[in-house]
Amino acid sequence: MSLENMQERMEKVIDNLETNYSEIRAGRANPAILNRVSVEYYGVPTPINQVASVSVPEARLIVIQPWDRSILSQIEKAIEKAEIGIHPMNDGGVIRLSFPELTEERRKEIVKDVKKTAEEAKVAVRNVRRDEMDEAKAKLKNKEISEDEEKALEDKIQKETDKYVAKIDEIADKKEKEIMSV
Numbered sequence: 001m002s003l004e005n006m007q008e009r010m011e012k013v014i015d016n017l018e019t020n021y022s023e024i025r026a027g028r029a030n031p032a033i034l035n036r037v038s039v040e041y042y043g044v045p046t047p048i049n050q051v052a053s054v055s056v057p058e059a060r061l062i063v064i065q066p067w068d069r070s071i072l073s074q075i076e077k078a079i080e081k082a083e084i085g086i087h088p089m090n091d092g093g094v095i096r097l098s099f100p101e102l103t104e105e106r107r108k109e110i111v112k113d114v115k116k117t118a119e120e121a122k123v124a125v126r127n128v129r130r131d132e133m134d135e136a137k138a139k140l141k142n143k144e145i146s147e148d149e150e151k152a153l154e155d156k157i158q159k160e161t162d163k164y165v166a167k168i169d170e171i172a173d174k175k176e177k178e179i180m181s182v
Helices: 003-022 069-080 104-141 148-182
Strands: 040-041 044-047 052-058 061-066 097-098
Touching: 003 104, 003 148, 044 104, 061 069, 069 097, 104 148
Parallel strands: none
Antiparallel strands: 040 044, 052 061, 061 097
C-alpha cells in the first residue's frame, strides 16, 4: 500500500461517519433521514427522492409529494417499515413527517450514539494504520527498505492517523453541539 491509498481509505471512514451523522434525527427535519428508505415502484426498490419531491417547509417538518399519487400508500408503508422513529401522516396528496421536540433525555441518548459512532470510526482509522504499519515491517523484513526508511514511514503513518482521528473528534463535537442546541 501507499500513503495515498491509506489517505483514501481514511477519507472513506470520514465520509461514512458524515453520512451516518446526516441520518441522525436531531429534532430538525433533515431529508437525509430518508436516504435508506426504498419504495417498491413497478417491482423495483427505488429511493423516495426518485419517486417524489422531498421538501422541508418548516424546521421540524418534511413533506413528501409523490409524482405518481398511486404510490402514496407504498411510500407511507416504506417509511413505517424503515423504523426511522417518525410516523408518516398521509392526507391523500402528500405525506408529512413531523419531528417532535427532543427531550433532554433523548438528546443525551443521541449524543451517546454520536460518540459511539465516532469511536467506531477511530477504530476503523486505526485498523488502516495497523495495516500500513504491518506492510512497512514486511518491507523491512524483505529488505525492500532500510530501518531508517521504515521508521520515517511509520512516523508519516502515525501523523496521518493522528490527523484523521482529530478530524473525527472535530466532526463529532460539531454534531454533539448541534444536537444539544436544537
